[in-house]
Amino acid sequence: MKTITLGASGPQVSQFGIGAMSFAGIYGDATFAESHAVLDACRAAGATHIDTSNVYGMGRSEEIIGDWFKQRPGARADMVLATKAGIARGNERPRNNDPDYLEACLDESLTRLGVDHVDLFYIHRYDAAHSPEDVAGTLKRLIDAGKTRAVGFSEIAPSTLRRAWTECPIAAVQSEYSLSTRAPELGLSQACAELGTTLVAFSPVGRSFLTDAPFSHARAQSHAFLANNPRFMEPNYSANITATDRFRRLAADMELPAAALAIAWVISRGEHVLPIPGTKNTAHLAELLRGTEVTLTAEDLDRIEAVLPVGWAHGDRYSDVQWQGPERFS
Structure with missing residues (x-):
């Protein structure tokens, strides 16, 4: 498994991580046993990054990971662990970056995870009631307190990243990025x-569109997030299936699972790019991991671009309600 440096001077981390929202998130919950099997397979493959959040299952994802660490002595030392805070569920104020709030959330996460620090702590959603510089100052104090080794932001604009950097090195920025969502190429990837x-x-993998088994329309409608997501609403859903059928045929021609080809494409975007797909199924994880073994040639990239050119996806990646929190930029 190829490794990269997390941030400018952080630890070495595999250029592939597991997104633990799938353990307890918008696509339903996994059992402790299913989740532990995925984590075991990641560790065996040399995938050393785990990404979670305090709002995934309202702490359940962190509890699952904490139980895995407890049952597997030595596993914590092998992994680079990230969690997030800043979304205030069930609160009139949906985003909260107040210093006391963030530290309290992190303390609760540490308890659920059964650790005394995380390797990376993100602002899950930036709260414009504070300046980027002030939030970065809060994050620096959490580093100084020994509760996290590095810090990051999720779903921010390049300008916010640059301002935050003036107060504290930002090791990571998390953003949706795939063949179906290429907005980070409009300045965020370059700034990083x-x-x-x-x-x-x-x-x-485009919320399943870039796999060999995309969610059926019926299944998508059974999940509140996807049911209200423009790309999974008709007529966009059918148009997106038709478009990605071309990608599935290309992957088959290259003798790869579609998910592997999608992961290989993301990795090809640069040494600083780290995909974190989520799954609760070890067979699907094996397909995703296959992408880390593939080095795409210029010809391969041209073939991918031909079947899924920039802007192919039908529908915005979020609805108006879902856009409340992430920063737009162009």
Whole structure:
């Protein structure tokens, strides 16, 4: 498994991580046993990065990971662990970056995870009630307190990253990035590369569209997030299936699972890019991991671009409600 440096001067981390929202998130919950099997397979493959959040299952994802660490002595030392805070569920204020709130959330996460620190702590959603510089100052104090080794932001604009960097090195920025969502190429990926910040790509297989078994329309409608997501609503859903059928045929021609080809493409975007797909199924994980073994040639990239050119996806990646929190930029 190829490794990269997390941030400008952080630990070595595999250029592939597991997004633990799938253990307890918008696509339903996994059992402790299913989740532990995925984590075991990641560890065996040399995938050393685990990404979670305090809001995934309202702490359940962190509890699952904490139980895995407890049952496997030595596993914590092998892994680079990240969690997030800043979304205030069930609160009139949906985003909260107040210093006391963030530290309290992190303390609760540490308890659920059964650790005394994490390797990376993110602002899950930036709260514009504070300046980027002030939030970065809060994050620096958490580093100084020994509760996290590095810090990051999720779903921010390049300008916010640059401002935050003036107060504290930002090791990672998390953003949706895949063949179906290429907005990070409009300045965010470039800013990350310039500053030495790792771009952590979530949903790198397009919320299943870039796999051999995309969610059926019926299944998508059974999940509240997807049921209201423009790309999974008709007529966009059918158009997106038709478009990605071309990608599935290309992957088959290259003798690869579609998910592997999608992961290989994200990795090809640069040494600073780290995909974190999520799954609760070890067979699907094996397909995803296969992508780390593939080095795409210029010809391969041209073939991919021909079947899924920039802007192919039908529908915005979020609805108006889902856009409340992430920063737009162009």
